[in-house]
Amino acid sequence: MELHERISSHRAPAREQEPFAELKNRVHMTVISELGPQLFNISVDPNELRDRVTADVRRHLNDEPGLAREDRERLTSEILDDILGYGPLERLLADDSITEIMCNGPDDVWIERGGKLYETTVRFTDESHLRRIINKIVSQIGRRIDEASPMVDARLPDGSRVNAIIAPLSLSGPLLTIRKFSRRRLSMEDMVNIGSLSEESVEFLSRCIEAQLNVLVSGGTGSGKTTLLNALSASIPNSERIVTIEDAAELQLHQRHVLRLEARPPNIEGEGHIPIRELVRNSLRMRPDRIIVGEVRGAEALDMLQAMNTGHDGSLSTVHSNSPRDALHRIETMVMMAGYDLPLRAIRQHVSAALDLLIHIDRLEDGSRRVVAITEVLRMESDVIQLQDIFEFQIESVSPDRTITGRLRATGLRPVFLEKFRKRGIELPQSVFGERVHSLDERRGATA
16 A cells, blocks of 8 residues: 555656647647648748748737737747647757657657757647647658558658657557757768767778778667768769668768669558669669668668679668677678578678778767777688778776767778779878788787
């Protein structure tokens, strides 16, 4: 009995209804019904549309008796956000310091800032209000979410990644997660300033992209793989024809000759599905100089490796993994998912011949995102793909508040693929690799 009383006393108080909830919903629905298709007409000037909606909202609110001027202005702003934007999420989306928005129902909204989670005071009116915002997001890219299709991946116009899930899959109301992308694409120099890369590693990686090495970026969820891929792509020359292939278009390439392809999920009848693998195959017929796959997570790994091994050098992609070695294991597993009965040794030979460089990025305990290893993929020995770290992250100190101080440093090893640099006339200062440059065989002899 005492235990039951203690639990009851800690329960959250019942949520009170917002005083103007009914009024906001009524005016919102009235304005939408009056304007109709004009809200979705892309030929209408956004400023003119906003002025028209503002005038209509104010006209309806002026007809409401007993509203203070401050309340009327606040309600006008909130209703405008609901009609033209994303409601209560607008101010969170406008805050560049926020990297993730998590709505665990209409009255429980969290954010990630600096790698740490914080609860917010942002609230939706009710579940139908949150559902309305979710429907608006997914409908903008031609997707749908309902009881027959209760889970969807989508994106915002700026490329931010959106995941939504509703009943019957969600037992706690509509759930919405938005992984924001910075409005300004981070450059390699920016990543040096925030400590993700070192100046020497930036010079090395820029030359690797120019030399058309096949590069795989690995890391855990939310570690910054796509951000790093964006930064790396800035080193691709403007003269090259680039094809990007993604589940949801997120990459922000600024070159002049970029073709963007996006996979299509199945419709409500389970038809019309076009996976990344089909797009990779199709891209080979588009005369690409480079193929960039946003993320490999299935059988398309085999087609990507084949493209790398058939003259499409300089290809880039990302993969989920916990280490460079784990990235290779994941690629091997995904190749097996293609349905061909290939011997493991043949798969590994295929992988070692295709990939030149692995870049592993990690989110450390203090929330910072750091490149922790830049690793060369070497030949096979005794059925094992050999790897050698060209750069590795070294922790210098950990403060009482768990802030990690460290730097990405050269190991002193000279990459075997430097021959590709010479073939393309690309110079790389030896100082990039440290004071004393070793070959892999020299290092093994010293270890022995």
